[in-house]
Structure formats: C-alpha cells, structure tokens
Amino acid sequence: MPIVSVVMPVLATPEPLLRQAIQSILDQTLSDWELIIVEDPSDFVCTEVIRSFSDDRIRYVINDQRTGLVRQRNLGLEMAQGQFIAKADSDDISEPQRLQEQFDHLTQNEHIGVVGSHLTIVDSEGQRIGRREYPTDPRDVRRLMRRRNVIAQPAAFFRAELVRRFGGYPDGYPVCQDYAYWSHLAKQGVQLANLQQYLVRYRQHAASIKSTRLRETLDATLRVKDTYWRDEMTLADHGRMLGERLLRHAPASWTQRLFAWMTFRR
Structure with a gap:
C-alpha cells in the first residue's frame, strides 16, 4: 500500500496545465504515493493526456456522466489506499518537497x-x-475557522483514518465543500494546522473571480457558518456575517475587489 494517496478531480482542464499538475506529483521527493485522477466527462476529455504518463502509480477513472466536484472528490477518497491523503487540483503545481x-x-x-x-x-x-x-498554530486555525476557511484545499494533507471515522465531503455544497469539511472535522475535535512553507502554486484564473461564482461562494460560506460555527461566534463574528450578507447585494465590481484583497497579497 502507498503511504500517500493524492486525489485529483478533473473537468476539462487545459492540457498544458493538467500536464504540469501531474508532473509536479511525479517530481515529488517522497516517491511512495498513488495519484487517483477522477474525471467528469466534458467536451474536452483528458484521457489521452493522462494516459500519456506511463507510471503505474497513476490510477485513472472517468465517470459515465457528470457527477459534480463533491462526488468526484468522495470517489477519490473511497479509492484511496494510502495512510495519508493529499488533495491536488488539476491546474495547480505542488512543489517537489510538498508531500515529504x-x-x-x-x-x-x-x-x-x-x-x-x-x-x-x-x-x-x-x-x-x-x-x-494562513495561521499555523492549531488554536489559531480553530479560532479563525468560524470566520473564514483557513485550510487551502489544494494544499490539504490529512490522515486517511479521518475519512473512515467521519466520512467524506458533505453533500449540498457545490462550492465551499472544503470549508464545510474542515469545519465538520474541527467540530469533531480534529486539530488542523498549516506549515509556514509555500508548498503549492495556486493558479488564479480570470473566470474564477466572476461575480456570479463569488456570490455563490458567499452564500455557501454563510451556510457553513450557520451550520457549524454559530454556537461559538462572538459579537465580532456576527458583525462579520452581517457584512457578508450585505455584500451579496453590493455591485459586482466591489465584490471582486474585496475578494482579491482578502485572498492574496502581492
């Protein structure tokens, strides 16, 4: 059995970006891994690209019909044989030392x-x-999770036993399913942390910050907070939620600028 199962969902990823993402796993200094690629069908099927990598550590499945990101990820978790699971997006790059x-x-x-x-x-x-x-200390992660997601999906690495004990990603979250999952684990007493290293190159597409998707993300974020964190919220946390609810009705340009300011620094 491999030490690490890397789970990578795919949907119409441009060939150059997919090749770079897969190659970054092949280039890991820790070599005892399996890469599980779960593809949803589209007009651009990636089968030929994926099978061009002649490495038997790669396990590939393409669904008969579109299932959605949550089910793709959960199928990958079900297939995983490793002691640990690493999440990877099909257009991001893991630095060579990441898994180790x-x-x-x-x-x-x-x-x-x-x-x-x-x-x-x-x-x-x-x-x-x-x-x-992101915050590195588990206490800070726990404290800030009631305000925002502070575990980056494409950089997440966790114990496989957590899936067996607490299940996979919850249904009902087309976006922000990672925030819901980490919140669920945290409320079960699981400690979450971050390393100080920059271990993943996250690809920022123009399409990923469209106002329609941002508002959907905002709605899902509020739902996660209501579901998992309301009982722990301070007055300041409730004030932040009120601001987020008001932001849903703000002009799209405001939402985009605020998103850019909140999500990364130059």
Whole structure:
C-alpha cells in the first residue's frame, strides 16, 4: 500500500496545465504515493493526456456522466489506499518537497489530523502574482475557522483514518465543500494546522473571480457558518456575517475587489 494517496478531480482542464499538475506529483521527493485522477466527462476529455504518463502509480477513472466536484472528490477518497491523503487540483503545481514536508509533520505531530500550507498565487502562464498565508498554530486555525476557511484545499494533507471515522465531503455544497469539511472535522475535535512553507502554486484564473461564482461562494460560506460555527461566534463574528450578507447585494465590481484583497497579497 502507498503511504500517500493524492486525489485529483478533473473537468476539462487545459492540457498544458493538467500536464504540469501531474508532473509536479511525479517530481515529488517522497516517491511512495498513488495519484487517483477522477474525471467528469466534458467536451474536452483528458484521457489521452493522462494516459500519456506511463507510471503505474497513476490510477485513472472517468465517470459515465457528470457527477459534480463533491462526488468526484468522495470517489477519490473511497479509492484511496494510502495512510495519508493529499488533495491536488488539476491546474495547480505542488512543489517537489510538498508531500515529504507534510508527511513528516503529521508523523511527528500525532495530535494533528490535517495540515495545509501557504500558497504562491500564479497566473495562467505560471507567473507569480501574489501569495496567501494562513495561521499555523492549531488554536489559531480553530479560532479563525468560524470566520473564514483557513485550510487551502489544494494544499490539504490529512490522515486517511479521518475519512473512515467521519466520512467524506458533505453533500449540498457545490462550492465551499472544503470549508464545510474542515469545519465538520474541527467540530469533531480534529486539530488542523498549516506549515509556514509555500508548498503549492495556486493558479488564479480570470473566470474564477466572476461575480456570479463569488456570490455563490458567499452564500455557501454563510451556510457553513450557520451550520457549524454559530454556537461559538462572538459579537465580532456576527458583525462579520452581517457584512457578508450585505455584500451579496453590493455591485459586482466591489465584490471582486474585496475578494482579491482578502485572498492574496502581492
């Protein structure tokens, strides 16, 4: 059995970006892994690209019909054979030391269940345009989770036993399913942390900050807070939620600028 199962959902990812994402896993300094790629069908099927990598550590499945990101991710979790699970997006790049650094951290800190990292933000050409930093101490992660998601999905690395104990991603969240999942685990007593290293290059597409998607994200964020964190909220937390509800009705340009300001620094 591999030590790490890397789960990568795919949907119409442009060939150059998908190749870079897969190659970044092949280039890991920790070599005892499996890469589980779960593709939803589209007009641009990636089968030929994926099968061009002749490495038997890659396990690939394409669904007969569109299932959605939550079910793609959960199928990957069901297929995983490793002791640890690493999340990876099909257009992002994991730095070569990523899996080793996160594996070492969890094996040396048995009280931690999930570990993420900081992100380097890159554009469609791979050029650095910013960064995202997250709290590293589990106490700070727990405190801030009731305000926002502070475990980056493409950098998440966690113990496979958590899936067996608490299940996979919850249904009903087309977006923000990661925030819902980490919140669920945190409320079950799982400790979450981040490494100070920048272990993933996160691709920022223009399409990913369209106002319609942002408002959907905002709605889902509010629902996660209502579901998981309302009983722990301070007055300041409630004030933030009120501001987020008002933001749903703000002009799209305001929403986009605020999103850019909140999500990365140059």
